[in-house]
Amino acid sequence: MFDLIYHFPEQLEESLALTNQALKERKDFLDKINDIEKIVVVGMGGSGIAGDIVFSLTYSFLKSPILVIKDYYLPFFCNKKTLYFVISYSGETEETIFNYQQLKRNKLPLIVITAGGKLKVLAEKNQDLLFILPQNYPPRQALAYLTIPILLTLSRLAIIPNCQQEIEKTILYLKRMRKRLNERAKRITKLIENKIPYIIVDSYSYLPIAYRWKNQFNENTKILAFYSYLPEQNHNEINALPFLELLKDTLFVFLLKNPFSHKRNLIRINFLSKLLKENKVTHKIIPPISKNNFFNVFSLILFGDFISYHWALKRNIDPLKIELIENLKKFLAKF
Amino acid sequence: MFDLIYHFPEQLEESLALTNQALKERKDFLDKINDIEKIVVVGMGGSGIAGDIVFSLTYSFLKSPILVIKDYYLPFFCNKKTLYFVISYSGETEETIFNYQQLKRNKLPLIVITAGGKLKVLAEKNQDLLFILPQNYPPRQALAYLTIPILLTLSRLAIIPNCQQEIEKTILYLKRMRKRLNERAKRITKLIENKIPYIIVDSYSYLPIAYRWKNQFNENTKILAFYSYLPEQNHNEINALPFLELLKDTLFVFLLKNPFSHKRNLIRINFLSKLLKENKVTHKIIPPISKNNFFNVFSLILFGDFISYHWALKRNIDPLKIELIENLKKFLAKF
DSSP states (O other): OHHHHHTHHHHHHHHHHHHHHHHHHTHHHHHHOOOOOEEEEEOOHHHHHHHHHHHHHHTTTOSSOEEEEOSSSOOTTOOSSEEEEEEESSSOOHHHHHHHHHHHHTTOOEEEEESSHHHHHHHHHTTOEEEEOOSSOOGGGOHHHHHHHHHHHHHHTTSSOOOHHHHHHHHHHHHHHHHHHHHHHHHHHHHOTTOEEEEEESSGGGHHHHHHHHHHIIIIIOOOOEEEETTGGGGTGGGGGGGOGGGTTTEEEEEEOOTTSOHHHHHHHHHHHHHHHHTTOEEEEEOOSOSSHHHHHHHHHHHHHHHHHHHHHHTTOOSSOOHHHHHHHHHHHTO | OHHHHHTHHHHHHHHHHHHHHHHHHTHHHHHHOOOOOEEEEEOOHHHHHHHHHHHHHHTTTOSSOEEEEOSSSOOTTOOSSEEEEEEESSSOOHHHHHHHHHHHHTTOOEEEEESSHHHHHHHHHTTOEEEEOOSSOOGGGOHHHHHHHHHHHHHHTTSSOOOHHHHHHHHHHHHHHHHHHHHHHHHHHHHOTTOEEEEEESSGGGHHHHHHHHHHIIIIIOOOOEEEETTGGGGTGGGGGGGOGGGTTTEEEEEEOOTTSOHHHHHHHHHHHHHHHHTTOEEEEEOOSOSSHHHHHHHHHHHHHHHHHHHHHHTTOOSSOOHHHHHHHHHHHTO
């Protein structure tokens, strides 16, 4: 598991090459795409989150809204004039295959991202734009493979400026930073033993990062986590903080700063930090790692992954194993 | 506070009349609207959630995507061809006024929903379509006033089928049901003393209802709450459930069923219920209250409001008072 996290930059690198190759071979598909009003990503858990992360990366320049749907039934507005990404790392996710079939019934052109399974077979048969990923990764640790095809496709279609160079620079940056991030994660892990994490980011655009941290804590560390974002948190959740009785001694609050957040959100972080101190709740402000948004988003993901990993070890838990999801699949197969 | 919750049906009723009057007076505004690709709702906390609730109500027939943005900076894709609802009950929410000014700089036609304040002054000056709400409500208990203008405007623009009759029927239904919902809420409150709520809904379309319950628990009951939705919960959060050490005895899980959820989500609810039982976590399945989606969504909101109210009383907490937000506003005013 450690290696999978540590080699995230190499995964970005390999994904750039694979994605560019696939895009080159299917220029015909992209040439036919026009009149896009919105982007819809369908995909569950560790697969679907790729769409959320693209939202964090492109908030300030994405020309069409991106909607990430994680359920069997899609909303009614999933019609034409939409660019669809259908993502399942395993290719066997039943919700995503159901989505795929629903969309195909309406003869919509689809972009499929998968490492195999039934979804790959369907996409090949229907000549969709298909990105085939390397196999044998836990989906949540294949995030680079899942994200880069979306970013480069949007670049090609001019829905975002070309971000190839930005990704190349990010790879170099992460290779330089990963050791330091790992060490920092190890140090933090010492503070949070026996705690319940509560992740607060300071902008709506970074909500997917809070959600990623939560999910990695759920899957790797096997612990529940609260998560929310400023300024919205200040309008509801904040009211519970002076009345934490049950959670007072067990909560650990991460306050993650975004380098581009509105300056009023910085004041809100300070207020929150003061409030937590007054109520004797342990917390830590995580300053921006870089002022470059691509660097910062991917660094925070890597950082959260490292924390979830070391924390699992401290809890004597195997971060890789997700026995329960296997049991659930067996249970579902009976019906 | 109890009366504010109990008279939700009367608020729907009054809002229908007010909204229809305003729409009649500003037919000119609606006639000029065309070529809508998406709906963007901006608004914080108890105001912005009106947009989320519209999503739950219209998931299966809304023709354009609805995006609810809760931050100072709006995403880049907030451009033309968009129907904007700018919502702040008080009319003084600084994020929302900032949003309003940002959008006005681009000369976009706006629909404003407010009870007064600076936002009302701006909207009157700029001849926006303005819905003026009755004053002196806590925003979170003005939800009917905030939601109906969105629904009826979308009806007029044929983005959804006309739902006037559906709302009228909902009012009658809720008047019949509210006593029973209140009694049921009181009974549940006896089970959850000293617990941490964890709300799980069984479809993505109902996520806003889980979010509403969470927020009402935060603001009225002054307690933190976990919330998530199926099937997504089964791909990450579920992994933490067998390892709850710290939370095992304190968690209370609400499993809320949607009458229209995919049948596989019902199997997932059963699996979850079994798993919670095995791990000795107290939980309660809430079956659909009605098979009519409008009835069910509004009943669940009312039900959650009642629970949050009675639970606050059990905790010797004033559900109405939100001292902390007042302190925060004073703190923000200094900068």
